[in-house]
Amino acid sequence: MRHTSAQAPSVVDRVLDVLAAFTPDRPALTLSELSRRTGLPLSTTHRIVGELARRGALERQDDGRYRVGLWLWEVASLSPRGPVLRDAAMPFLEDLYEATHENVQLAVLDVPDVVYVERISGRNAVSIVSRPGGRLAAHATGVGLVLLAHAPAEVQEQVLAAPLRRYTGKTITSAEELRRVLADVRRDGYVISDRQVEMVSLSVAAPVHGADDTVVAAISIVIPASGPDPRSMVPAVRAAARGISRTLGAPRALRQPS
Known part of the structure; x- marks a missing residue:
């Protein structure tokens, strides 16, 4: 540098x-x-x-x-957003993987990127570019859209004001479109990110809440773009995210039925 x-x-x-x-x-x-x-x-x-x-x-x-x-x-293992979060999430990530045998990921926000804390991949799962410890632009990933949607307004504006990197022809590069998608994520509680990083895959992501009910991480499942309807994956992804949130002591998760 x-x-x-x-x-x-x-x-x-x-x-x-x-x-x-x-x-x-x-x-x-x-x-x-x-x-x-x-x-x-x-x-x-x-x-x-x-x-x-x-x-x-x-x-x-x-x-x-x-x-x-x-x-x-x-x-690095001393970071509270690393092993502590990973330990709470792993049983649910493993269950989600066993149920689908697709790529399962856990990530946190480090504006303007997401950092992947963990990833479980199967031999026959679609190839993806993310890796534990790796980064991707938040606006182009399912986990990133979830994390941005729940980030403070000033953080969102920082990302919206900057150039949005294009990975594929499907990547969100318009601030207006990104603002609309983030509003949809807050309303729906999940997002389907369609071929934004690679044309062969899409992801379904949901938020993980911490002990103070703020969103501290996001999980996603990455599946082939030509595979099953991604909406069929939404309940499983949201249930896994809710289970991690409950383990972390999130009041909203503790109030919800298992």
Whole structure:
């Protein structure tokens, strides 16, 4: 990441730039590649990478390239929106998967994206691009539409005011259309996102409520676009979301029958 502001990047900026250089398609990088991708001098990159490797945040392979280390996973596991949420959700995600043998996902909002906390996929399920720890633009995913629909008004306006990335010809790229869809999600309690990320799949998503009844996550099932009527999946997805909400202590879920 090249910094263009007049103010020089801080040490923390540089360290985070090094870590951000690793991506799903480039999980292992040489010092020279890290220097190029961050815009940092090679000597600075060498010093930062050495410190990160010493602390276990990076690991050096036999071929000299570096990968993200286990220590970062240990730190990330402390996030309350990670393991705690995942542990509450897993029994219901597993039940939903066993009932459908389709892709099942759990995600949280990190504007303007969603971050996937968990995904269960079957060998014969439709191929999808999401992965645990991965990101996709919120406006283009079922889980993202659910999370945006229940986000604070200022968060919604932030997304609506920005360019909306197009993945396919079906992706919502109009602020007016997105505003209408978000209103529908709040009214209906679920959403069907039709071929917005890939033309081969669509998703059915519903909100997960936390102990204060706010929406803290969303779950979805991803099925082939040529498969069964997605509306037939709505009751199962909503029931799983309600079960997770009940486990998290959401008052509205506790008041509803099982």
